[in-house]
Amino acid sequence: MENLEVMVVLFIIVILGYVACKLGYMGDKFDKKLSSMVVDITCPLLVLSSVMGDELPDRTLILPLLGVGFLTYILLLVFGFGVSRLITRNHDDQGMIGFALMFANVGFIGYPIVSSIFGPKAIFYAALLNMPNTFFIFTAGVMLIKGEYSIKQFNPKVLFSPALLAAFGAALLVAFGVHTPDIIARPVTMVGNVTVPAALMIIGSSMAKLPLKEIIGSPKVYLSSLLRLVAVPLSIYFLFRVCGVSDQVNNINTVVIAMPVASFGTMFCLKYGRNPSLITEMTFITTVGSIITIPLITLLFSK
Numbered sequence: 001m002e003n004l005e006v007m008v009v010l011f012i013i014v015i016l017g018y019v020a021c022k023l024g025y026m027g028d029k030f031d032k033k034l035s036s037m038v039v040d041i042t043c044p045l046l047v048l049s050s051v052m053g054d055e056l057p058d059r060t061l062i063l064p065l066l067g068v069g070f071l072t073y074i075l076l077l078v079f080g081f082g083v084s085r086l087i088t089r090n091h092d093d094q095g096m097i098g099f100a101l102m103f104a105n106v107g108f109i110g111y112p113i114v115s116s117i118f119g120p121k122a123i124f125y126a127a128l129l130n131m132p133n134t135f136f137i138f139t140a141g142v143m144l145i146k147g148e149y150s151i152k153q154f155n156p157k158v159l160f161s162p163a164l165l166a167a168f169g170a171a172l173l174v175a176f177g178v179h180t181p182d183i184i185a186r187p188v189t190m191v192g193n194v195t196v197p198a199a200l201m202i203i204g205s206s207m208a209k210l211p212l213k214e215i216i217g218s219p220k221v222y223l224s225s226l227l228r229l230v231a232v233p234l235s236i237y238f239l240f241r242v243c244g245v246s247d248q249v250n251n252i253n254t255v256v257i258a259m260p261v262a263s264f265g266t267m268f269c270l271k272y273g274r275n276p277s278l279i280t281e282m283t284f285i286t287t288v289g290s291i292i293t294i295p296l297i298t299l300l301f302s303k
Contacts, residue, residue, distance in 0.1 A: 006116045007291045010109075013197055014287075017204025026205040038198050044166030046111060046192035050123035051170045052185035057124045059174045061249065065128040068245055068253055072236055073132045076102045076257075079232055080144055088220055093278060095144040096265070097224045100282045101232060102144070103137050104259035106130045109203070109287075112196040114255055117298060124174065125252050127167040134164050137264055145268040145279075203263075207284060221278070225261075225285040229293040233258035237300065251301045258297050260286035 020026040026034075051057060080102035084094045104110060106126070114126040173180070180188075237254040245253075261283040269276035 006113070007295055010112065010116065010196075010200055011291050013200040014204040014207070017201030018208045019204075020201060021205035021208035026201065026208075028209075031202050031205050034198055035202055038195055038202065040162045042191055042195040042198060043111065044162040045188050046115075046195045047123060047127045047163065047166040047170055048173075049185070049189040049192040050115075050120055050127070051173045052180040052188060053121075055121075056174050056177060056179070057121050059177070061125065061246075062128060062171055062175060064246070065125055065249060066131065068240065068249055069129040069132045071240075072129070072253060072257065073102075073136045075236065075239070076136075076232070077140060079227070080140060083227065084224075087223060091147055092274070093220070095147045096269075096274075096278045097220070097282070099141055099144040099265050099268075100224055100228055100261040100279060100286070103133070103141055103262035103264065104228075104257055105262045105283075105287075106133060106256055106259055109199065109290075110256050110259045112199060113259070113294065114252060115196070117255060118252060122252055124170050125249065126256050127163075127170060129249075129253050129256055131164060131167050134161060137262065141262075141264065142268060142272075145265065145274055146272050203287060206263075207287070210280060210284060218281070221281045221285055224282055225289055228261060228282070228286050229258060229289050230297075233297055237297075247301070251298075254297065254300075255294065258290070258294050260290050 017026060021031075080098040083101060084098035087097055088094055110130070111123050111126055114122050118125075172178075233254050236257050237250060240250045240253065261279065263283065265279040266276045266283060268274070269279055
């Protein structure tokens with residue numbers, strides 16, 4: 001159960017963030033600045049560092065990865081807008097649950113876990129698979145949170161976010177076979193490696209601020225969390241396996257989709273004046289539950 005050990009190690013870092021917040025070393029202002037640094041600086045550099053080294057990732061996988069990524073999110077639309085209606089009749093809750101089913105926390109948790117399971121080079125593949133996320137989360141994601149279904153929600157500026165630009169840059173480096181000089185690769189890699197502990201400690205610090213009633217959850221929270229962590233990734237995995245997608249691409253894509261609820265859900269709620277309680281509960285439950293579910297899902301890869 002090597003992957004279980006990986007998840008336990010990563011969760012220990014989450015606990016350190018929790019303790020740091022309780023002791024006053026972390027908190028709202030610090031977490032906000034550190035989150036911005038992770039999203040805008042260290043995570044993009046982590047993506048770029050995945051294609052810096054003596055051996056470049058396989059360039060022939062670029063288009064298949066992008067294709068699988070877009071197909072994945074088209075399929076996730078069914079979960080986001082369809083399955084959520086089977087869980088609750090409350091319109092607002094349907095949107096929150098739909099968001100939770102559709103969007104995983106890839107940037108904060110996904111890349112570190114993919115790196116730990118498949119190696120640093122796999123971050124490049126995960127980044128390409130996750131590129132469609134930017135488009136869908138700022139269109140379908142915003143619609144689900146607001147409960148207003150209109151394509152006008154999309155802001156083209158998100159296509160120029162640092163993480164997406166880094167993915168484009170990494171793809172170009174691989175496509176043209178560019179080997180980055182060591183004097184550039186080393187600092188990029190060193191700063192990029194900050195992403196793993198920083199992101200996990202931020203999650204721990206965020207958990208430390210949750211009221212007890214938002215940690216315990218409700219039946220629909222546990223049902224939605226089970227679907228997010230188990231049903232969604234397994235559906236994607238077996239579907240693409242039947243379609244003949246390569247094991248390497250399918251395995252990485254499955255782990256990416258198996259992540260906890262995306263933290264953008266809470267941020268969207270705060271931005272658009274929605275009650276974030278339900279999405280916060282699902283974020284917490286899925287973050288804790290993923291310690292068990294991700295190692296169990298990866299057992300499929302050895303079969």
